[in-house]
Amino acid sequence: MTLLLFLFLLALLPAGSARGRHLPKAAISSPVFGPRQVYGVLGGSVSLQCFYPGTPVNKQDRKYWCRELGSRCVTVVATRYVAPDYQNRISLTDHPEAENFQINISALGPEDAGTFQCGVGVNGRGLSHRVILSVAEAPPVPEAAELFYLKLRSTWTVSCSFGEDTVNLRRYLCKKEEDGCRNIIDSHRNIDPDLQGRVLLTFEDPPGSFSVTMTQMDWEDTGLYYCGAGEYGKEGKSKELDVFVYEDKNFPQLKTTVTGKKGSSATFECLYDPLMKSSTRIWCKWRPQGCDKIIDNTGYVKYNYEGRVAMFENPKNKTVSIILNQLQAKDEGFYWCMSNELKEQQSSTELKVVEGEPALTGPKEVEAQLGSRVDLTCSYPCKYYSYEKYWCKWNYTGCSMLPALDQGLPGPGATCNASTRTAVLSFDALTEDDEGWYWCGVKRNGAFGETMAVELRVSTGSDAKHSPELLDVDSSRESGAVPPGGAYSDAEVRKGAVPESSEESHGSNTLALVLGPLAGLILIVVTAFAIVKYRQLKRSDLVSVGSYRTNISMSDFESVRDFSASNNTKEIQDTSMGRDEPTTTMDAPESTADTMKAKRSSKEDADLAYSSFLVTSDSIAQRSSGGDSAVLDMSPIQDRV
16 A cells, blocks of 8 residues: 555656656665676786775774675775685775775686675665676677766866867767666757866867866766767767765765845855865856866966955865956856866856845045045844954955954944944045955854945046035035045145035135125234334223224223214124124223212223224324324313213
């Protein structure tokens, strides 16, 4: 009943692709791998390799080669044993660093043919691989398949060469299946749909040679392959390739797909050993005809990717991070990490660009004048609060980290406030060297996350153009406030004001024309009083009028002639100058006349002092304009009062 139910469920499953219709061989077989069949000639010799997972236990454990006899497997040779019938003509050599051991058999006889097992540990415990050894009476013998023992998610590279006479023939790689050999890739750019972005064919020297690289090896990729020139099974030449995929728990498993929002960024991880300084690290975009190089570790960056892509080494986890920002729809596709060493660590990742708003926001283009102050700002959402924020300056070999101010939240328990989620990069005085690309980004546990690129341009001269962001910010900012992403000159900072409009400038000019002559008149009055001061020093007292202080002789108060005229003059001057009501102070008089004056109210004294001052000023002004001497002629006015 259970079997019928299982068959019913299988019937309901979709057919799927050719790769998904077969059970993964590596998932149900031993992780020990070797040749399926080996051929030898009577009297000759044969060699074979058996691979095993390179765990510490396996490297130290016993290796063996045994013959199947019914349900038993009798040991022929092992790490420290050789069967009597095989003395001096069989050997087993272990290569733990290469994760395989090799068996050599010489002086082959008909009795050496049969079914054998190569394995690790105890015979028949599962860690073994079955091999059929055939012994022919005379050559030729079929060529044995080339073996490839690959880690899950690693990269497979195979080279095939068939001579110069195959230069004009179709080159191909196909996988053997029940109904034929399924084309994987060929030189006519035909690629299996299930392997789009994962496989690449490259022509090599000498002519007639080529290589095929397949990344992200999966369980279903285990099997027999053929690389050849011409058409498989019809004409041309071919070579058999036996591929086995196994799982290594220590091999890093990278993402096969990365998703990024339009206008934002995407981060890719590459498996590179940072200790291998000679390794060339290349990041390229896959195309059917090849891989278009974008950046490498020697300082190369493709011209239309300047400011958009950077490579960061991470020695702690032996990876290299590639960041691509300013994403566009045309950036979708497959990207490859390639190296001239450790080719199994090459990988491919598919990029998908979706619609959405980037998490990091701010002005993307900033233009400012040479010597001005600039703040580049980067606002981040609450979800990035606990992340490390950074600013760096982009260059062809990476992005150099810069000190920046993080106007973040005060503590873990604080409420997320939009006005404080900003990372700021400040320039006190711009130089020409400051021009370039700057990146704002976030990191978490050493892993790079989203980034935002800002292009800073430095202009020279007074006619420098400013970006719309700068104009909007400058016209609305408060005095002393730092504009987000804006730039302003030191002169503007000192003044703390925005430029005046044309109407305001016209009003200022009119006011200057009115105040100019009045200022000259006041200067004449002060000069005249300075000369008279020495003549009247003994009789003078200090008088304070408003905010001005000067010395006036007491004889100025002896006449009240034209008293009403002086009052009119006061009103005119008060109106034109716009000053507050003046306050006049006098010292107490010593003479009898002064005693009588002291009986007056303080307000009358103040009015009298101020009126006398205005009469004197008017008289001086009139005489000065007529070319008279600066000496004052004041008649007594005290009696009239």
